[in-house]
Amino acid sequence: MTKVAVLGAAGQIGSPLSLLLKMSPLVSELSLYDIVHAPGVAIDLNHIDTPSKVSGFLPDNDGLKKALTGAGIVVIPAGIARKPGMTRDDLFKINAGVIRGLVTSIASTCPNAFVLIITNPVNSTLPIAVETLKKHGVYNAAKVFGVTTLDVIRASTFVSQALNLHDPKGLKIPVVGGHSGATILPLFSQSKPAVTLTHEQRDAVTYRVQFGGDEIVQAKAGAGSATTCMAYAGFRFVNSILKATSGEIGIIEETYLYLPGILGGKEIAAELGVDYFAVPVELGRTGAVKAYPIGSLSGYEAKLLKVAVQELKGNVSKGVQFATAL
Known part of the structure; x- marks a missing residue:
C-alpha cells in the first residue's frame, strides 16, 4: 500500500486522475496539492466508498511540504494546458519553472519517491526534473519518468479504429521516442498480433498518434487539451x-527516461545519440530495472526515427540548459 501525491490535482488532468487513483486498491493514501481547490477535490473524493484516505492542500501553511511528506509516488500534471495556436515552446516558458519548483520540494521532502512527469512539454520538463534532483544529490534514475503512455494507448486505439477491430486492448504496439509531434514514433511493424495497414492508413494513423493532442485542442475550441485520456494514461502508468x-513481475511499459542510468540504457543512448528517449522498460520493486532496445524497424520507421532523434536533441538541451542555468 502506497501514499500517492498528485501535484496539480484540481486541474483538468489532475482531477480525473485523482478519481482513478481513489478507486485503486493499491493506494492507501492520496494527497492532493494545487494552488486552488485541492481541499474541495479531496472532500469530494472522500465521499467515495473505497478505503484510501484523501487529503487536500494549498500553498499556504507549508501545504506542498505536507502533501509530499511520506509520499511513495508523486505524479505531476501541474502547469497550464495548451490552447489553440500555442506551441510547446510557449508551454515551456511557463511550465519549466513550475516543474523546477515542485521537484525542488520533492528533493527535500520525499527524495526517495517515484517522480512521474506529465506536465508538457515532457521532452523538456523531464530533463528539468532530472537535473534538479541531481543538483540536490538525490537523483535515482530508476524512479524518475516522463509519462508517454497516452501515445501507446492512442496507437492501439487508432489502429483498431482504422481496421474496425473490436478491442484496442488486444493490440500491443510499441511507441518510442518523445512525447510531442514528430518525436513520437509508433512501431506498427512490431505490433502484437501483427497488423496490416495500407500506406495511406499507416500515414494517417501515424499522424494521429503524433498530433492527436491538436485534434482535441481544436475540438474543445480553447476549453482544454487532452485531459481525461491523459488522466487514464497516467493512471495506467501509476498502476503499473x-x-x-x-512484487508482480513481467511488467513492461514504454516510458521516457534518462537512459544512461538504467541497465541496458547506456548502450541504447549511445546508438541513438540522445540520452533521453522512450523505450520499453521493465519495472520491478526498485523501479526501472531494464531498458530494452527499440528493435528492428521498417524503412518507413527508420526514416521517422532520424527525425525524432534530431528534434529530441533540441528539446532535451533546452530542458537541461534551463535547469542548470541557476
Missing part, C-alpha cells in the same frame, strides 16, 4: 508501478 513495486 504500484503492481511492480508490490
Whole structure:
C-alpha cells in the first residue's frame, strides 16, 4: 500500500486522475496539492466508498511540504494546458519553472519517491526534473519518468479504429521516442498480433498518434487539451508501478527516461545519440530495472526515427540548459 501525491490535482488532468487513483486498491493514501481547490477535490473524493484516505492542500501553511511528506509516488500534471495556436515552446516558458519548483520540494521532502512527469512539454520538463534532483544529490534514475503512455494507448486505439477491430486492448504496439509531434514514433511493424495497414492508413494513423493532442485542442475550441485520456494514461502508468513495486513481475511499459542510468540504457543512448528517449522498460520493486532496445524497424520507421532523434536533441538541451542555468 502506497501514499500517492498528485501535484496539480484540481486541474483538468489532475482531477480525473485523482478519481482513478481513489478507486485503486493499491493506494492507501492520496494527497492532493494545487494552488486552488485541492481541499474541495479531496472532500469530494472522500465521499467515495473505497478505503484510501484523501487529503487536500494549498500553498499556504507549508501545504506542498505536507502533501509530499511520506509520499511513495508523486505524479505531476501541474502547469497550464495548451490552447489553440500555442506551441510547446510557449508551454515551456511557463511550465519549466513550475516543474523546477515542485521537484525542488520533492528533493527535500520525499527524495526517495517515484517522480512521474506529465506536465508538457515532457521532452523538456523531464530533463528539468532530472537535473534538479541531481543538483540536490538525490537523483535515482530508476524512479524518475516522463509519462508517454497516452501515445501507446492512442496507437492501439487508432489502429483498431482504422481496421474496425473490436478491442484496442488486444493490440500491443510499441511507441518510442518523445512525447510531442514528430518525436513520437509508433512501431506498427512490431505490433502484437501483427497488423496490416495500407500506406495511406499507416500515414494517417501515424499522424494521429503524433498530433492527436491538436485534434482535441481544436475540438474543445480553447476549453482544454487532452485531459481525461491523459488522466487514464497516467493512471495506467501509476498502476503499473504500484503492481511492480508490490512484487508482480513481467511488467513492461514504454516510458521516457534518462537512459544512461538504467541497465541496458547506456548502450541504447549511445546508438541513438540522445540520452533521453522512450523505450520499453521493465519495472520491478526498485523501479526501472531494464531498458530494452527499440528493435528492428521498417524503412518507413527508420526514416521517422532520424527525425525524432534530431528534434529530441533540441528539446532535451533546452530542458537541461534551463535547469542548470541557476
